[in-house]
Amino acid sequence: MKKKEAAHTSNGAMTIHNRLPVLRAERGLSRQDLADAVGVNYQTIGYLERGDYSPSLELAFRLSDYFELPIEAIFAREPFKPLSKERYHAAAG
Amino acid sequence: MNWTKQNLPARTVGPSLTRLRRRIAVLATYLGYSAMVGVWYMASFYQSAGLFILVIMLAIVTLSGFGLLVTSWVWHAANAPESNLDERQQRVRDRAYLHSYQAFAGVITLAGFYAALAWDNGWWLPTTWNQVQAVMWGVLLLALTLPAAVVAWTESDLSDDR
Numbered sequence: 001m002k003k004k005e006a007a008h009t010s011n012g013a014m015t016i017h018n019r020l021p022v023l024r025a026e027r028g029l030s031r032q033d034l035a036d037a038v039g040v041n042y043q044t045i046g047y048l049e050r051g052d053y054s055p056s057l058e059l060a061f062r063l064s065d066y067f068e069l070p071i072e073a074i075f076a077r078e079p080f081k082p083l084s085k086e087r088y089h090a091a092a093g
Numbered sequence: 094m095n096w097t098k099q100n101l102p103a104r105t106v107g108p109s110l111t112r113l114r115r116r117i118a119v120l121a122t123y124l125g126y127s128a129m130v131g132v133w134y135m136a137s138f139y140q141s142a143g144l145f146i147l148v149i150m151l152a153i154v155t156l157s158g159f160g161l162l163v164t165s166w167v168w169h170a171a172n173a174p175e176s177n178l179d180e181r182q183q184r185v186r187d188r189a190y191l192h193s194y195q196a197f198a199g200v201i202t203l204a205g206f207y208a209a210l211a212w213d214n215g216w217w218l219p220t221t222w223n224q225v226q227a228v229m230w231g232v233l234l235l236a237l238t239l240p241a242a243v244v245a246w247t248e249s250d251l252s253d254d255r
Contacts (some may be wrong), residue, residue: 015201032255042181053181 016054018075020045022083023067038062110165115245118165121158122242125151126234128225137223159234162241167248171240185244193239194245200235 024034024045031049035042038059047053055063055075064071110118129151136144162168170182171189178186211218219225 030255041182041255043251044179044181047181050251052249056180059180 014054014077015051016075016077017051017079018048019080019083020049020063020074023069023074024049027067035067037066109162110167110245112246112248112250114161115165115167115248118158118161119245121154122162122234122238124157125155125158126231129155130231133227134224137177142247159238162238162245165245167245168241170244185248186240189240189243189247192243196243197235197239236243 020034024031029037031042031045035045039062040059044053048055060071060075063074067074129148132151133148134142169189170178171186173182173186175183179185187194200201210216219228
């Protein structure tokens with residue numbers, strides 16, 4: 001069986017998938033708003049969203065605190081399912 | 094650490110440039126300087142007015158590339174104090190300094206080998222004060238701009254959408 005290869009960022013780290021664009025859109029935040037709230041440059045938010053940069057644990061905690069969600073609801077090693085699908089299945093199940 | 098408005102990293106400074114433009118600026122700086130020195134050497138040898146005009150044009154190309162690097166965000170990314178950079182920017186800067194050191198050490202080592210071989214074989218070596226100055230300014234330009242050039246060359250394009 002062919003071993004599944006993990007995706008990697010441009011700096012060689014394993015890609016960490018995230019829901020930042022969705023969470024930001026839900027709250028009507030710009031990249032700059034979120035960047036100001038967690039103390040990074042707005043471009044860093046862009047790189048995070050694109051999966052080109054994996055955050056430090058400290059930044060992940062800051063984002064978790066800001067969105068009031070557990071880290072695993074924001075970041076994951078596997079791609080996320082669409083939120084609407086998850087919510088529908090949860091309601092139906 | 095509590096993030097307050099007082100200790101936020103500085104926002105992007107200077108004009109944002111696409112990677113293609115940043116790479117053109119890097120090439121204009123280094124190739125422009127090398128070509129300028131080469132043509133200036135020939136111009137002083139042949140005493141040609143046309144070649145001196147070409148030297149001036151190449152100086153303008155070099156200064157334009159250098160000016161673009163210095164005024165854009167890449168200069169800030171490579172030279173700002175740590176407190177003005179966020180964690181990703183610090184990582185980019187650290188990587189740029191590592192690559193710069195490797196490149197600079199490589200260039201100096203090759204130049205040393207060339208000088209040793211040139212000394213033994215009678216190849217060209219800078220002998221006049223002007224030639225020594227041209228080499229010295231080239232080394233200074235490289236040392237001063239290399240980290241910013243690495244950032245300019247390697248950073249991917251990102252939407253300016255805030």
